[in-house]
Amino acid sequence: MARIVMKFGGTSVGDIERIKNVAQLVKKEVDAGNEVAVVVSAMSGETNKLVDYCRQIAPMHDAREYDAVVATGEQVTIGLLALALQELGVNARSWCGWQIPIRTDDAHGKARILDIDTTLMLERMAQGQVPVIAGFQGIGPDNRITTLGRGGSDTSAVAMAAALKADLCDIYTDVDGVYTTDPRIVPKARKLHKITYEEMLESASLGAKVLQTRSVEMAMKHRVRLQVRSTFAPDTPGTLVCDEDEIVEKELVSGIAYSRDEAKITLVKVADRPGVAASIFGPLTAGNINVDMIVQNVSDDGKATDLTFTVAKGDLQRAVKLLEDNKESLGFQSLMADSNVVKISVIGVGMRSHAGVAQTMFQALADKSINIQVISTSEIKVSVLIAEDYTELALRALHTAYGLDAA
Numbered sequence: 001m002a003r004i005v006m007k008f009g010g011t012s013v014g015d016i017e018r019i020k021n022v023a024q025l026v027k028k029e030v031d032a033g034n035e036v037a038v039v040v041s042a043m044s045g046e047t048n049k050l051v052d053y054c055r056q057i058a059p060m061h062d063a064r065e066y067d068a069v070v071a072t073g074e075q076v077t078i079g080l081l082a083l084a085l086q087e088l089g090v091n092a093r094s095w096c097g098w099q100i101p102i103r104t105d106d107a108h109g110k111a112r113i114l115d116i117d118t119t120l121m122l123e124r125m126a127q128g129q130v131p132v133i134a135g136f137q138g139i140g141p142d143n144r145i146t147t148l149g150r151g152g153s154d155t156s157a158v159a160m161a162a163a164l165k166a167d168l169c170d171i172y173t174d175v176d177g178v179y180t181t182d183p184r185i186v187p188k189a190r191k192l193h194k195i196t197y198e199e200m201l202e203s204a205s206l207g208a209k210v211l212q213t214r215s216v217e218m219a220m221k222h223r224v225r226l227q228v229r230s231t232f233a234p235d236t237p238g239t240l241v242c243d244e245d246e247i248v249e250k251e252l253v254s255g256i257a258y259s260r261d262e263a264k265i266t267l268v269k270v271a272d273r274p275g276v277a278a279s280i281f282g283p284l285t286a287g288n289i290n291v292d293m294i295v296q297n298v299s300d301d302g303k304a305t306d307l308t309f310t311v312a313k314g315d316l317q318r319a320v321k322l323l324e325d326n327k328e329s330l331g332f333q334s335l336m337a338d339s340n341v342v343k344i345s346v347i348g349v350g351m352r353s354h355a356g357v358a359q360t361m362f363q364a365l366a367d368k369s370i371n372i373q374v375i376s377t378s379e380i381k382v383s384v385l386i387a388e389d390y391t392e393l394a395l396r397a398l399h400t401a402y403g404l405d406a407a
């Protein structure tokens with residue numbers, strides 16, 4: 001007997017037939033003698049719809065009320081799945097985040113889980129009941145509903161698995177595992193049987209939305225065995241996210257991720273003197289705007305230089321306004337903004353011990369005449385910023401260049 005957390009994403013519970021299908025999958029694990037807890041997302045498209053409702057009423061909406069609205073999608077699916085399970089003779093009960101409770105901080109819209117009280121849950125599970133838990137939501141210090149950021153049900157599932165000390169956390173989705181790159185864009189993408197926590201963490205934070213970044217962070221910290229697998233082909237083996245020493249055949253590059261959520265700002269002729277970067281990024285930090293890639297050149301006359309950096313697309317307008325408002329004190333000549341960019345990243349733990357990974361990337365892009373605007377690297381990844389129109393071309397070229405194409 002094992003204790004398993006099964007998480008089902010939006011497409012997996014997208015309509016009534018699919019919810020019935022999920023109930024069958026849960027029943028199968030229960031019949032095999034396992035102790036099961038289920039975490040579900042909202043039906044596909046629901047959260048987008050709810051977010052849009054908030055925007056239509058108030059573009060700069062109150063985050064507490066936004067959470068009150070967007071958390072409702074999951075409440076529908078827990079009730080429906082509990083009903084579907086009961087119809088199959090499975091003892092099941094739905095749980096909203098606040099009923100457990102799943103306690104979070106007060107960062108509405110992107111809250112972090114602080115604590116999960118499992119007493120009641122373990123009691124019911126020991127009696128043979130299957131809890132069906134709403135993903136994406138918790139309760140904040142002021143007793144108001146919070147949400148965990150888009151894709152947050154993955155994090156709910158991993159947090160539940162850690163708190164329940166589950167043997168396995170199965171993330172059921174609409175692909176049958178983690179691929180070398182997004183299989184919807186590169187048809188030759190290959191499924192990985194295993195991937196390290198570190199590589200998955202980089203891939204997720206660099207744009208692969210198959211798992212929310214925080215869910216991987218949490219799995220890594222609490223050593224949760226995490227598996228990505230398909231709801232629609234449940235007998236196909238998925239991808240296990242695990243420690244490096246569990247992987248025998250290590251690849252130099254395990255994946256290529258992309259993020260369209262980037263925008264580039266260039267400040268032309270910024271004074272080249274100590275303290276300038278601090279004075280430019282200070283107001284952005286104060287405005288809660290994250291800066292990602294940064295390049296600054298040495299100036300040829302020692303007086304002025306150009307400074308380029310990227311921010312999230314959604315923050316572009318605010319960033320530009322903050323900078324323009326401080327133009328005089330910051331002392332730049334002009335500002336250029338461009339949201340027609342994409343960040344492409346190659347990821348692999350093998351990079352630690354092998355040279356030439358970046359060069360392969362630069363050459364492959366050069367061969368397709370794709371201009372690189374910004375480059376950044378870390379121990380296990382190389383990222384470049386290019387024009388968004390070349391996303392697909394670049395992904396496919398790089399996938400081939402690193403020998404990742406499926407046979």
Ligand code: ADP
Nearest residue numbers: 009010011173174178179181182184208209210
């Ligand atoms: P769910 O609703 O089940 O949470 P998501 O849409 O959040 O599903 O995540 C699954 C999607 O992630 C896939 O449909 C796929 O298009 C996308 N994806 C992006 N990169 C990858 C990758 N490297 N491997 C697998 N899927 C990926």
Ligand code: ASP
Nearest residue numbers: 041042047150151152153
């Ligand atoms: N329903 C939420 C979203 O669409 C959470 C999730 O699906 O993981 O972002």
Ligand code: MG
Nearest residue numbers: 009151209210
């Ligand atoms: Mg998701």
